[in-house]
Amino acid sequence: MEYDLQFHYVKQAWPHLMEGLWVTLQLTFAANVIALTLGFGIALLVMSRHWFVRAPFALLIEFFRCTPVLVQVIWFFYCVPILFGVYLDPMPMGILALGLNLACFNAEAYRAAIQAVPREQMDAGVALGFSPVQRVVYIVFPHALRAALPVLITNGITLFQQSALVALVAIGDLMYMGKQVATETYRPIETFTTVALIYFAVSFPVARLAALVERRLDVARV
């Protein structure tokens, strides 16, 4: 191979890449906030006693889980404005699409965790005179959040990586900036390698954290 690696250009473009990373992190954070709360709501609805409540949300979850994220993002960008006459800026639209996607994955994690909440806990709640809402907020949610935490963190990082595809709808995230720098400098190897390393440098420590939390929970359970 006769290729002269020059990271000089990437160094010059570094502020651009960091600007992109900041957008990526904002997207990830906002989508996670939506998904952590909305996901719990969807999990409760999907476990409802009434099939007409359960069915639409079960379908929603399956739909988000069984189609490519790219299709979902493109669908939101092109179809929401036409269908509903809602015109959002690219960024809120990206957050909405990714947030809903993640909410459906988190809902599954919460559901498994809610099912694992011991029956006695609920009985104790009833005995103490908690209202159904109080039982959900003070008993079910803390239990479920704790049990689901490793999966929720893993889902969160997956979304961080998936967020790269908003570059395809021209949101100026890390991937988009990387593409631009690569095109402007004719240095794809250096640029894309650097971009990959930046993504890795963020997601790897968080993945380790998820593994650590999982181990500690296992220990706590024994």
Next chain:
Amino acid sequence: MWRGFEGIMKIDFSFLSKYHEALLMGLGTTLHLTVICFGFALVLGFALALLRGSKIAPVAWAATLYVEFFRGTPVLVQLFWIFYCLPIFLGTELSNFTSAVVCLSLYGGAIMSESFRSGLKSIGREQYDAAHALGLGPWTRTIYVLLPQAVLRAVPVLLSNGVGLFKESALISAVGMAELMFIGSTISNRTARPVEVFTVIALIYFLVAFPLTRLVAVLERRILRRLAI
């Protein structure tokens, strides 16, 4: 305020019947790609899982680094890297299809290795001891004792990874390969009817992926019952 009502009224799917051949061709390419990558990823994944358990530390580290790197970076970045950088390193042009296969197989291998690893982990110590007592060599032990058990336990997860690859393959459209998503975008651009086109595209993906995930759930229950764990 509710301008959307007009938008909903104008929806008309009938024009898509003209494009059904193109859509089927796209789906064909997507499935073809998925099946090939699934095969490669399975082999690579099993090899990586074994290497990660290797007694030679550098081998184990290298395999772990590989897996963590492919799991820790966006597939889109991997795809761009392979499309734009690999040809420079290799000094030859790769066809779109080859690059796509390389990308999804390398990524899939990393994902599959995790599933194989948890499958291998669940094989009890006594199985190794039994293989040792029977005087089986490492190769025979791997192929006849470990592989069948690891595969059986990992089948549901491996299949859902396959569904995952099917979904990730939509990314390949970003580098201009004519699979389902790319054909969808092209039709949408030509007809200026994104709502109908992308809804149908989403439905096609769903109609393939959803039954597969149901199948995985059924298999999982059966295997769990058979292994009685």
